Each structure stands twice: as C-alpha cells, then as structure tokens.
Amino acid sequence: MNDNPYLRHAFRRAALRTVVNAGIVFFALAPIAWGVLSSLKPTNQILEVPPRFIPQDVTLEHYERVIGDKGLLFLGNSALISAITIVCALAIGSIAAYAIARYEFPGRKVLMVFTIGVMSIPIASLLIPTFTLLSVVGLINTHVGLILLYTAYQLPIVIWMLYGYFLSLPVEVEHAARIDGYTALGTLRRVVLPLSKPALVAAALFVLVFAWNDFVVAVTMTSSESVRTFPVAVYFYLGFYGREWGPLLAAAVISIIPIILIFIVLQRYFISGLTGGGVKG
Amino acid sequence: MSTVTFRNVSKRYGAITALDDLDLEIGDGEFVSLLGPSGSGKSTTLNLLAGLISANSGTIHIGEREITHLPPEQRDLAMVFQNYALYPHMTVAENIAFPLEARKPRPDKDVISRSVERVAETLSIGNLLARYPKEISGGQQQRVALGRAMVRDPRVFLLDEPLSNLDARLRVRMRRDLKELHRQLGSTIVYVTHDQSEAMTLSDRVAVFAQGRLQQVAPPREIYDNPVNTFVANFVGDRETNFLDGVLEGDDYLTFHSGPVALKLGKRQLKNARQKVTLGVRPEAVAIASSATDGMRAEVILTELAGAELFVYLRLASGDEIGMRCDPREVSVATGETVNVRFDPRQIHLFDQESGQTLA
Numbered sequence: 295m296n297d298n299p300y301l302r303h304a305f306r307r308a309a310l311r312t313v314v315n316a317g318i319v320f321f322a323l324a325p326i327a328w329g330v331l332s333s334l335k336p337t338n339q340i341l342e343v344p345p346r347f348i349p350q351d352v353t354l355e356h357y358e359r360v361i362g363d364k365g366l367l368f369l370g371n372s373a374l375i376s377a378i379t380i381v382c383a384l385a386i387g388s389i390a391a392y393a394i395a396r397y398e399f400p401g402r403k404v405l406m407v408f409t410i411g412v413m414s415i416p417i418a419s420l421l422i423p424t425f426t427l428l429s430v431v432g433l434i435n436t437h438v439g440l441i442l443l444y445t446a447y448q449l450p451i452v453i454w455m456l457y458g459y460f461l462s463l464p465v466e467v468e469h470a471a472r473i474d475g476y477t478a479l480g481t482l483r484r485v486v487l488p489l490s491k492p493a494l495v496a497a498a499l500f501v502l503v504f505a506w507n508d509f510v511v512a513v514t515m516t517s518s519e520s521v522r523t524f525p526v527a528v529y530f531y532l533g534f535y536g537r538e539w540g541p542l543l544a545a546a547v548i549s550i551i552p553i554i555l556i557f558i559v560l561q562r563y564f565i566s567g568l569t570g571g572g573v574k575g
Numbered sequence: 576m577s578t579v580t581f582r583n584v585s586k587r588y589g590a591i592t593a594l595d596d597l598d599l600e601i602g603d604g605e606f607v608s609l610l611g612p613s614g615s616g617k618s619t620t621l622n623l624l625a626g627l628i629s630a631n632s633g634t635i636h637i638g639e640r641e642i643t644h645l646p647p648e649q650r651d652l653a654m655v656f657q658n659y660a661l662y663p664h665m666t667v668a669e670n671i672a673f674p675l676e677a678r679k680p681r682p683d684k685d686v687i688s689r690s691v692e693r694v695a696e697t698l699s700i701g702n703l704l705a706r707y708p709k710e711i712s713g714g715q716q717q718r719v720a721l722g723r724a725m726v727r728d729p730r731v732f733l734l735d736e737p738l739s740n741l742d743a744r745l746r747v748r749m750r751r752d753l754k755e756l757h758r759q760l761g762s763t764i765v766y767v768t769h770d771q772s773e774a775m776t777l778s779d780r781v782a783v784f785a786q787g788r789l790q791q792v793a794p795p796r797e798i799y800d801n802p803v804n805t806f807v808a809n810f811v812g813d814r815e816t817n818f819l820d821g822v823l824e825g826d827d828y829l830t831f832h833s834g835p836v837a838l839k840l841g842k843r844q845l846k847n848a849r850q851k852v853t854l855g856v857r858p859e860a861v862a863i864a865s866s867a868t869d870g871m872r873a874e875v876i877l878t879e880l881a882g883a884e885l886f887v888y889l890r891l892a893s894g895d896e897i898g899m900r901c902d903p904r905e906v907s908v909a910t911g912e913t914v915n916v917r918f919d920p921r922q923i924h925l926f927d928q929e930s931g932q933t934l935a
C-alpha cells in the first residue's frame with residue numbers, strides 16, 4: 295500500500311463505505327433471499343432446527359399449490375386492477391396537474407395545498423365511510439369499485455409529482471404548440487406528456503406499488519373469489535388451522551417478481567423522475 | 576387581407592400596466608418592428624396578438640375578423656420565439672411538420688413531407704432533417720424555428736427577439752436573410768426587438784414603445800429624422816443623442832441659449848413656441864467648424880477610435896458634455912485640445928423641457 299496519508303485516508307473511506315453498503319444490502323435482501331430459498335424447501339424442512347440456508351431438497355410443490363388454488367385468477371385480478379388504476383390515475387392526474395401548473399384561476403393555490411394535505415390522511419380512517427359509500431352506489435365487491443378507490447387514493451401524489459415536473463418544462467414550447475394549431479389538450483398530449491416521460495413513469499410506479507400490494511382496502515371491499523386480488527389470496531394461507539408457510543412464501547415470491555422486473559426495466563426513468571430535472575428547450 | 580389592428584388595447588398585471596391603451600394598425604404584407612427597452616410592453620403586445628395572454632380592454636382584429644377572445648390555435652399565426660422553443664422530443668423534420676399535422680383534415684403524409692422539404696431547402700437546412708434540436712447549433716435551431724413558422728403560410732408572422740441569442744456576426748447575416756424572406760413570402764410580419772439597428776434596417780415601419788406606451792410609429796427614416804420626443808430621439812440611433820437644456824429667444828430667427836453658449840437656429844416655425852426647451856442633436860450631426868466664427872468652443876476630453884469612426888467627447892463652455900461622431904481620416908484631435916464645433920442646423924431637434932415632446 296501507498297504511504298501517502300491522503301491516499302490512505304481515501305482508501306479507508308472507500309473501505310468503510312463498502313462495508314456499510316454491504317451491511318445495508320445484507321439486511322435488506324437477507325429476508326427476501328431466505329424467503330425465496332425457503333419457498334423451495336419441502337414443508338417439513340422449512341422450520342427445521344437448526345435452520346439451513348440452502349435447501350437440502352428443492353421442490354416446486356408450493357408454487358404448484360398456489361397456482362392450483364386459482365392463483366392465476368387472483369394474479370390476473372391484481373394485474374387488471376393495477377393497470378386500469380395506473381391509466382386512470384395518470385390520465386386524470388396529468389390533466390389536473392397541467393391545469394394547476396399552467397392556468398391562472400381563483401383558488402389554484404388552495405387547491406394545491408388541499409391536494410398535498412389529503413395525502414396525509416391515513417387510508418385506514420377512510421375504510422368505513424368508503425365501504426358505506428361503495429355499498430350505496432352498488433360497487434362493493436367489484437373490480438370497478440377497487441379501481442375507483444385506488445385511483446382516488448393515488449391521485450394526490452400523482453398530481454403532486456406531475457405538477458412539479460410540468461412546472462420545470464419551458465412554457466414557450468407549449469405556447470409554440472398552441473400557436474401551431476393545437477388545443478390545450480392537444481398540447482398536453484403531443485408535447486407535454488412526451489416530455490414528461492420520467493415523471494409519468496415514476497408516478498405510474500408509485501400507483502403500481504400501491505395497487506399491486508394493497509391488502510387492507512381490497513380485503514374490506516371485496517368478498518367473492520372472482521374479484522379477489524393476490525395479496526388477499528395470500529392472506530388465506532394464514533388460515534384458522536395454522537400457517538401454511540410453504541404456499542405463503544411461494545405466493546410472496548410470485549408477487550414480488552413482476553414488480554422487480556418492472557423496476558429494473560424502468561429504473562432509468564424512475565430515478566431521473568424522482569430527482570426532478572427538466573428538459574432543456 | 577392580413578392587416579392587424581389594435582384598438583385601445585390595455586393589459587395590466589395587478590398594479591403594473593404592461594400595455595397602456597395601444598392603438599396600432601399594421602398593413603397587409605407590412606414588416607413592422609416593435610422597438611423599445613426591456614419591459615416596455617413589446618412582448619405583451621405580441622403575446623396579445625398571438626392569444627397567449629388576454630387583454631383587459633380593447634379589441635384586436637386580423638383583417639375583418641375580431642380575434643380578441645379567440646384561443647391561439649384559432650388565430651392562424653406563426654411565431655418564432657427568442658429561445659426558439661423547438662420541440663425537444665422531435666426531429667427537425669417533425670418539428671417543421673408539426674403545425675401541418677394540426678390541420679383538419681390532416682394533409683397526406685407525402686404532402687406534409689414535400690412541404691417540409693421545400694421549406695428546409697429555402698432555409699438550407701435540408702441536411703439536418705433527421706437530427707434532434709439539441710444536436711444542432713443555435714443558428715441552425717433559429718432556422719428550424721423559422722421553418723416551422725414558414726411551413727404553414729400563415730397570415731401573420733410574429734417574431735419575438737429571434738436574433739438576440741445569436742452571436743453578433745450571425746445576427747447581421749440573419750437580418751439579411753429575414754429581409755429576403757419577407758420579400759419572398761410577402762406576409763405581414765410583426766417583429767419585436769430591443770435592438771434599434773435591427774428595427775431600422777429591417778422594417779417598413781417602426782413602433783417605438785416605452786413603459787407600456789406606444790411613443791411613435793413611422794418609417795425608420797422618419798423616426799430618425801423627426802422623433803416625437805426625447806425618448807425616441809435617444810433610443811433610435813447607434814449612439815446616445817446629445818441633449819442641452821436652455822431657453823429660446825427671438826421671434827422668427829431663433830437663438831438657443833444655454834449659459835454662455837448661444838446657438839443660432841435660423842428661421843423656424845414651431846408648433847408651440849416655448850421658452851424653456853431641450854435641444855437634441857445626434858453625435859453624427861456634430862462637426863468641427865470650418866471657421867472660428869461659425870461654431871462653439873469646446874474642449875476635447877476623450878477620443879475613441881473604432882475602426883471606421885472616431886468618437887470624440889467634448890465639453891462645451893456651458894459645462895455640458897456632448898459626443899461627436901466623425902471620420903478619422905478627416906478629423907484628428909487630441910485630448911485637452913480646444914476646438915470649434917457646429918451642429919448641423921437641419922438635424923437639430925427641439926423639445927419641450929418639461930414634457931419632452933417635440934416642438935417641431
């Protein structure tokens with residue numbers, strides 16, 4: 295090693311950073327790795343003492359069980375509801391955010407403060423009133439009901455994220471589009487949204503994570519199998535007669551995989567969308 | 576007919592009056608510059624015409640059609656922005672095609688691409704069509720912005736300081752191109768600039784703005800020769816106009832007095848003869864007198880030689896400092912020297928000392 299004190303210092307810092315990061319990665323990933331590996335163990339080896347990290351025998355029986363228990367139907371429900379929620383939240387959210395960002399109207403500031411304010415209301419406190427509301431309008435236990443609720447819950451954050459991004463875009467480009475013959479909506483569609491891809495992707499991922507993982511709302515608002523979402527289905531393995539660890543872990547793994555894949559594919563946009571940053575004109 | 580008419584148009588932002596009671600008529604095919612310092616209301620005027628902002632009062636017409644309350648997309652104008660405002664996510668070709676795609680019914684693909692190529696040809700940017708705006712230079716972006724405006728054969732062209740982001744040489748070259756473009760297109764052009772030489776060289780008429788008010792609108796020569804007030808006199812011209820405060824004496828044959836300085840103005844008819852006046856004379860109308868009896872004594876305090884011209888700062892006996900612009904091949908003076916200077920009597924402007932309005 296070099297004797298230069300500065301280099302030695304830099305080396306120590308780098309070493310320390312590596313150790314700390316490795317620690318964080320370990321604590322974050324170890325339970326997941328444990329879950330994935332355990333989901334491949336036969337039932338009688340899952341709770342083995344002493345625990346074995348690497349499975350002795352590998353089996354897919356738990357996965358087969360989850361699929362066999364209409365797992366694909368529940369996954370499909372979750373995917374459908376998530377996808378439509380994303381489309382609705384982004385469509386409504388982008389128009390709302392654009393109006394707040396670019397139009398002068400009375401109450402504009404109040405509206406934005408209100409939008410940010412409602413984000414702090416805990417969903418649990420809304421469950422009973424929304425349950426009553428959905429029952430009255432006949433949307434309890436339906437896909438549409440869940441989509442409406444998810445959209446409503448996620449709109450504020452979508453509006454907030456897009457609003458900030460729209461403000462960072464050069465307004466002359468939108469003026470140019472108006473003069474070139476496009477209506478306000480045409481300008482939003484042809485110019486503003488294409489320039490806002492990072493923010494749209496970031497907002498979509500937020501909505502996706504919420505809609506895909508939600509348990510509380512779905513379990514309250516739905517009862518029949520035909521509308522059951524995957525997180526609710528997972529819950530059924532925590533049955534009256536004890537925990538079915540194998541299928542439970544397999545279901546958990548199945549439910550994270552699509553999210554991880556989507557994040558990996560879109561991470562380029564996701565990161566730049568979160569850190570803001572505009573488009574140069 | 577693509578005349579543009581502003582009638583009593585005002586625009587206020589809270590307590591600020593950005594544009595105050597504008598009356599302006601722009602003829603069909605005319606090239607009119609809106610000239611004025613920053614914040615004088617030029618862009619406000621242009622944006623009102625474009626429909627990007629709405630007026631508090633007054634009406635705007637294009638031809639016979641009132642457009643005061645129409646949204647921008649229904650006004651059939653084209654605009655070139657100071658920062659070009661190209662669509663960053665589209666290629667040059669897509670940028671130029673964009674206004675055509677907004678038409679209903681939308682023209683065929685090959686009709687659009689033929690128009691794009693024709694325009695690109697005119698502006699010699701045919702080789703850039705596949706590039707994105709960030710991949711081309713400022714001057715080229717400027718041309719693309721012009722192309723996007725030209726492609727639709729608009730009734731009226733609006734340009735807001737389109738050259739001010741270019742370097743000096745390119746700016747002068749683009750001036751010529753713009754003038755040539757206007758000759759070819761023959762469309763009405765409203766051109767915003769704070770650069771008086773741009774306005775003077777390009778326009779059929781110049782509209783001078785200050786503090787939200789239109790001061791004067793006239794052909795460049797007229798603006799230069801007969802400014803209506805001290806502001807216009809000073810703003811138009813390469814160098815600042817010299818102003819001397821003094822009093823007028825005499826009935827027909829007028830004399831201007833300012834302290835020890837006396838200046839015979841000869842026979843002049845004044846609209847409203849005032850005692851206290853401001854005399855304005857451009858540096859280029861100041862010259863070294865041929866004989867000692869003819870001029871005023873002045874001391875040379877500084878000289879600037881700038882290539883083809885010599886600029887001399889002088890102090891008159893009254894203490895006023897004035898500038899003189901002359902040909903370095905004809906005049907050579909040294910700092911500290913005393914010279915005799917005279918003002919070209921045809922280029923002396925008289926203004927009311929209080930209001931600054933012309934007395935001619």
Ligand SMILES: Nc1ncnc2c1ncn2[C@@H]1O[C@H](COP(=O)(O)OP(=O)(O)O)[C@@H](O)[C@H]1O
Pocket residue numbers: 588591592593594611612613614615616617618619620
């Ligand atoms: N959106 C706005 N809000 C408040 N004041 C404005 C706004 N736009 C322009 N102004 C004011 O109006 C006046 C005229 O502005 P503008 O027309 O842009 O001047 P310029 O001649 O430089 O183009 C200025 O005093 C400016 O500060």
Ligand SMILES: [Mg+2]
Pocket residue numbers: 614617618619
């Ligand atoms: Mg301006």
